[in-house]
Amino acid sequence: MEESRSLRMKALELRQLRYFAILARELHFGRAADVACVTQPALSQQIAKLEVLVGTPLFARDSRGVMLTAAGDALRDGLDNVFGQLDRALRAAREAGEDQTFTLSIGLVEYTNLPFVPPALIRLQALYPDVMIIRREMNARRQWAALGTGEIDVGFGVPVEQSGRETHIGSEDLLDSGWCVLMRRDHRFARRTRLRINELARERLIVPARSVNEPLYDSVRARFVSTGVQPNIVYETTQSQVGMALVEQGLGSMLGAAYVFASVPESLVYCPVSGFDPLTVKVFFRGDERSPLVLDFVELAIEEARRLQAGTTASAAGPAAD
Template sequence: MEDSRSPHMKALELRQLRYFAILARELHFGRAADVACVTQPALSQQIAKLEALVGMPLFTRDARGVTLTPAGDALRDGVEQVFGQLDLALRAARGAGKDQGFTLSIGLVEYTNLPFVPPALIRLQALYPDVAIVRREMNARRQWAALGADEIDVGFGVPVEQPGRDAQVRSEELLDSGWCLLIRRDHRFARRTRLHINELAAERLIVPARSVNEPLYDSVLARFASAGVQPNIVYETTQSQVGMTLVDQGLGSMLGAAYVFASVPESLVYCPVDGFDPLTVKAFYREGEHSSLVLDFVELAIEEARRVQAAASACAARRATNLSLL
């Protein structure tokens, strides 16, 4: 059968529209490239190809930043409709011949307040409106066994060690993070750009309880010991929001991963602390997984985590610049 599409449609690639949609949302080539999991030159190249197909610029690039042209505005609205129709078609295909809902069981430590999980779940529900989410509290080590026993479908965690070969678990790196100290704005460290573990010796520390993640807790104490520091831990909490409240009320300073402090009260700031092992948040799922629900969720989590990582890097750069001007 003869292809009746126009030459422009034949040359159009779906990834070009996806990259366009991401850039139209982020309005920043660096962040958009991180979210799309491509290099910035590759993103720019695909946008240029799309603009060539359209026959006019879709974005304006100047000293003030990136903005959509009128043509870009029109295309963005159309692309959103196209992806909306694609989502409907995919849902119809998945549900064809089936009369059942979907259940996704997730293993994670709720204390860690992973910022990419809520937006990934929201987007997943747009793809699977009838999905039911079940959350199970467990650290990375326990997730591996739970995946093998079909108790969970996806896990998110910070592994201190790696799963054994017999675990048959795949992992995807989502975001990297260092350690930070959450403090009040009137604290003596509030204008510092970085701290070292040795400087925490005199601090009254609020830390995540050992029951939250035993291997990680033990590794933190080991780093203190190797640095010759006896930490003054005044409170161990199983809820990050409780720890933030205690910092705000003056009980002490809270030690935690940077992503835990993605959203804090205006009265608090956090400062990176060197000397601890870096953290890598990973997603875990079964080898040979074929469920579209699971695979789609992992892909959405990766995309949202890259957006979080890009935003965190930009925020850290702005904070360093602002402090240098004080």
């Protein structure tokens, strides 16, 4: 019996436990695979191997979806303690090896309201309880230079143009998004499922100010011009929450990336707009980065963004109805 247990432990891989933990949280093979950054067949294969090693099914699969079995529940609860102890041990090792204060400087534009950043920061704080977060307001273009000078450790942005000289900068795609218009529920477009750019010709528009992202602002204006539309921009804002408040008060409708509207007041709805170039949010970091704190945060941000993307569509169709 002892020899059999030893052989099972040798065959067990940490990634199998990580995949199990993700699937136990998502209860959906497709979403779990996206979060784990693997294909669904690869995830299923590793879960099947784990079930063989454990000797009993961990998930029940039927027409209603995926559920944890009693054995799966027990393993999930046990792994919470194991992973917690592992995180504490790794943190203690880092602190013993590096007598330093953990500070993380992040570059982003607060207007963009990136929904995956808060949960990533919360998880980072669980790993590094004493971490100090410093936020720098800057778009992607400025972030590349700031990473080189050490002003920031990680950047989040939507690059519209890149010179190609930033070879020292690493990046990963995080989130794909389309454009949406936010409006009041009594708006004439409130029940539409999609709009075209030319339908915005006479619309009073609230848009992100040029200072938020100059290249992106210019590309949006150019897209209007190329479509033959003269946009009626009534207000430019540097704060998304201010823009939403103005929409509520009836000043106009707000044009923005879908992820900006991840959480909006009940009195408002948003609708996808076709005709604009899609957006890709990226995370930027130094290509030769060695700091565990920075690398852990980048990994957490990627995982949270994958989870968000897996649960939504790129166009982020809002609650508007037909």
